[in-house]
Amino acid sequence: MGNSELSYYLPSRANGVNDMYLHLGFRAPKHIMERERVRVVWAILRQRHPLLAATVEMHDYDDVRFVYRPGATVQDAVRSADANLGYRTQTRDQLIQSYLNGPRTLSSQRISYLILSSSDSIPTPPASPNPSSSSLDNNDQPQIESEFDLLICAAHFLGDGMALHQFAHDFFTLLASQNSVQDLEEILGKEWLERWGPQAVVSDILPCSIEESxxxxxxxxxxxxxxxxxxxxxxxxxxxxxxxxxxxxxxxxxxxxxxxxxxxxxxxxxxxxxxxxxxxxxxxxxxxxxxxxxxxxxxxxxxxxxxxxxxxxxxxxxxxxxxxxxxxxxxxxxxxxxxxxxxxxxxxxxxxxxxxxxxxxxxxxxxxxxxxxxxxxxxxxxxxxxxxxxxxxxNGTWAPTPPVSPQEEAPPAPLRxxxxxxxxxxxxxxxxxxxxxxxxxxxxxxxxxxxxxxxxxxxxxxxxxxxxxxxxxxxxxxxxxxxxxxxxxxxxxxxxxxxxxxxx
The missing domain is CATH 3.30.559.30 (Nonribosomal peptide synthetase, condensation domain)
Known part of the structure; x- marks a missing residue:
């Protein structure tokens, strides 16, 4: 991490100070918000932006590192995305208040997370994702709409507000595309091969710090x-x-x-x-x-x-x-x-x-x-x-700075x-x-x-x-x-x- 990232990471460790959120309220067809579809879109974006799927290792106060370990298979990428995705039935205010004032959602091992909420139940597929499964095209799905709230959670040391908003735009663009779930899985698989397959050339996976740039x-x-x-x-x-x-x-x-x-x-x-x-x-x-x-x-x-x-x-x-x-x-x-x-x-x-x-x-x-x-x-x-x-x-090892003894010469008063x-x-x-x-x-x-x-x-x-x-x-x-x-x-x-x- 560079200096800017460190200045956000170190204070965040205990209670998540500066952990960002972006809430979006929207109305959408229910079928495109099903977990099976959302988790594949989330997996694609985590693959395109590896910092979202990284973890943090702290070796010293001057040596804190992002660590990214890609999954060995496409199925691993989907499982990882699914593990960092939550479905709830909370209102907008409940979502935000829970994130801001409840136990910390993020950690050094989970620096980004998605929460999708609706008062209506959203069908959830089996727990084990299978990227080779087939799915109906969007055009074949009934257009039943519902109200949703999305909370995008991200630690501030991995990005800023502009990254949050651009990500939200890309997320909704993929989600509302004409691609079926199977099409999205094929996109994920193709991009996984380009990045991690036998012919891939791996370099510059994570962006360097702003100070280096x-x-x-x-x-x-x-x-x-x-x-x-x-x-x-x-x-x-x-x-x-x-x-x-x-x-x-x-x-x-x-x-x-x-x-x-x-x-x-x-x-x-x-x-x-x-x-x-x-x-x-x-x-x-x-x-x-x-x-x-x-x-x-x-x-x-x-x-x-x-x-x-x-x-x-x-x-x-x-x-x-x-x-x-x-x-x-x-x-x-x-x-x-x-x-x-x-x-x-x-x-x-x-x-x-x-x-x-x-x-x-x-x-x-x-x-x-x-x-x-x-x-x-x-x-x-x-x-x-x-x-x-x-x-x-x-740790119980802290000791306050000892007071200055009267014998020590006081520093001169500033001129102004x-x-x-x-x-x-x-x-x-x-x-x-x-x-x-x-x-x-x-x-x-x-x-x-x-x-x-x-x-x-x-x-x-x-x-x-x-x-x-x-x-x-x-x-x-x-x-x-x-x-x-x-x-x-x-x-x-x-x-x-x-x-x-x-x-x-």
């Missing part, structure tokens, strides 16, 4: 300059706003979600375009103005929010599989006070433009790649230290106190997902809902914004046991009201 800095002087630049950029990140937290023994993540119909969404996007910004920039500004209204007496310190950036465009070479982790981070810092000389609407649009400018500067900065390298090194170093401490506490760098909230802004989900590729499946997120640590919070099936969606995933409930509730209600007020 991006340009590297060579030379001691250049690396020193990059380190100084990174420190300078970090010192500019000032944030003095934070949701009040409460101490709690447990954690319970909830995900309130709202959507705006297609006509409202078109009006919202039109308003953003008229003011020269994207909905992404507008969401930063919405959070800013809502918080400033809630706390008119806290305007002396700015508000900082963070978001993820897609590092795939920086890669020197794209691997065969899209399942790999390619996430960086950037911050947006905005004033907290609201001017009295102009309207709140004028302030909102001005700060939306400021958000757009800051996001563009972060992406286009000539040092962006090297800041990413430096950030991943530091995140990995921190994860190693915390991981070692967690293990020592579990370090400014606070608290982030109010993280924003995961996925953009227009209908650009990934080409719904015409799976016409028999009618999607109507999408929710995504991850298992959180205590006191975690992340706001999601995206468009899907023509609608704008907002969801706030947060630990309701870790925050003052009244403040979070007021912020969430204010955010929805601000959409109506400023975006139409």
């Amino acid at each position: 991006m340009p590297q800095l060579t030379g001691r002087f250049r690396r020193a300059v990059a380190a100084v630049d990174f420190e300078s950029s970090q010192n500019k990140l000032i944030g003095g706003q934070a949701f009040p937290k409460v101490s709690a023994k447990g954690r319970r993540t909830i995900v309130p979600t709202v959507s705006f119909d297609e006509d409202r969404t078109k009006a919202i996007l039109k308003a953003c375009k008229a003011h020269g910004v994207s909905i992404t920039a507008a969401l930063f500004a919405l959070c800013n103005v809502v918080w400033a209204r809630m706390h008119p007496d806290r305007g002396e310190l700015p508000m900082m929010m963070y978001s993820a950036s897609n590092l795939r465009p920086y890669m020197a070479k794209s691997p065969a599989s899209y399942w790999f982790l390619a996430v960086g981070y950037f911050n947006v810092v905005l004033p907290t006070f609201l001017p009295r000389t102009i309207s709140h609407a004028q302030t909102f649009w001005h700060r939306a433009r400021l958000s757009k400018e800051q996001s563009a500067r972060a992406a286009k900065n000539s040092m962006a790649i090297y800041r990413t390298h430096e950030m991943s090194k530091r995140r990995a170093a921190q994860a190693r230290a915390w991981g070692k401490e967690d293990d020592e506490k579990a 106190p370090k400014a606070p760098s608290n982030a109010l909230v993280g924003l995961s802004l996925l953009g227009n997902l209908d650009g990934i989900y080409k719904h015409q590729d799976f016409k028999s499946i009618k999607m109507h809902a999408l929710t995504t997120g991850s298992r959180q640590r205590n006191g975690g919070m992340l706001l999601f914004g995206y468009t899907f099936v023509g609608k704008l969606w907002l969801s706030l995933g947060y630990d309701e046991e870790g925050f003052e409930k009244e403040t979070v509730s007021k912020f969430w209600d204010g955010l929805q009201a601000a959409v109506n007020e400023f975006l139409g």
Whole structure:
């Protein structure tokens, strides 16, 4: 694993912090959701993207490896897919709550998993798959439709949100194709022979880490300059706003979600375009103005929010599989006070433009790649230290750092106190997902809902914004046991009201 992967893997070991999920609600013919068909499609995609079927071996805090062992036969590939597939009769909320707050679904031995749920029973074939079995064509099956919920579960250290969504599109495309189960089994068999048969040339099975894929800095002087630049950029990140937290023994993540119909969404996007910004920039500004209204007496310190950036465009070479982790981070810092000389609407649009400018500067900065390298090194170093401490506490061998004796000379006080760098909230802004989900590729499946997120640590919070099936969606995933409930509730209600007020 590279530094980015390590920074996600080490904290995840105990309780699955950052284990991702993607929920999709849809209506489809019942016969194409039968286990016999789904597991073959799942087996094909696990073969095309071997990281999904890999395991993790940890030898040291600096030596953690993905290990992929392909099955000796096509039947083994189907059995492995079937063992990582679950059928349930839970509702959407039950599925998500179980994944987020129940026992961990994933592990080092199972880093991806599919759950298909329906209130109607789905016929299940015999337990032992037989890829040579025959099946009726889709056209011969009765078109009885039903409601389904799919939960795609994947550890964050093996991929990111873009991989999740592209996978979901490919999964539904194969599932809704005109291929019979026998046709799909033949596709699986042919691809297995190409990869693992007697004539196959095996190389580069798993993608390399993002750090290896991006340009590297060579030379001691250049690396020193990059380190100084990174420190300078970090010192500019000032944030003095934070949701009040409460101490709690447990954690319970909830995900309130709202959507705006297609006509409202078109009006919202039109308003953003008229003011020269994207909905992404507008969401930063919405959070800013809502918080400033809630706390008119806290305007002396700015508000900082963070978001993820897609590092795939920086890669020197794209691997065969899209399942790999390619996430960086950037911050947006905005004033907290609201001017009295102009309207709140004028302030909102001005700060939306400021958000757009800051996001563009972060992406286009000539040092962006090297800041990413430096950030991943530091995140990995921190994860190693915390991981070692967690293990020592579990083993009963941990000892706190001894206090400094009075005889030891105290370090000199800094010339200037370090400014606070608290982030109010993280924003995961996925953009227009209908650009990934080409719904015409799976016409028999009618999607109507999408929710995504991850298992959180205590006191975690992340706001999601995206468009899907023509609608704008907002969801706030947060630990309701870790925050003052009244403040979070007021912020969430204010955010929805601000959409109506400023975006139409």
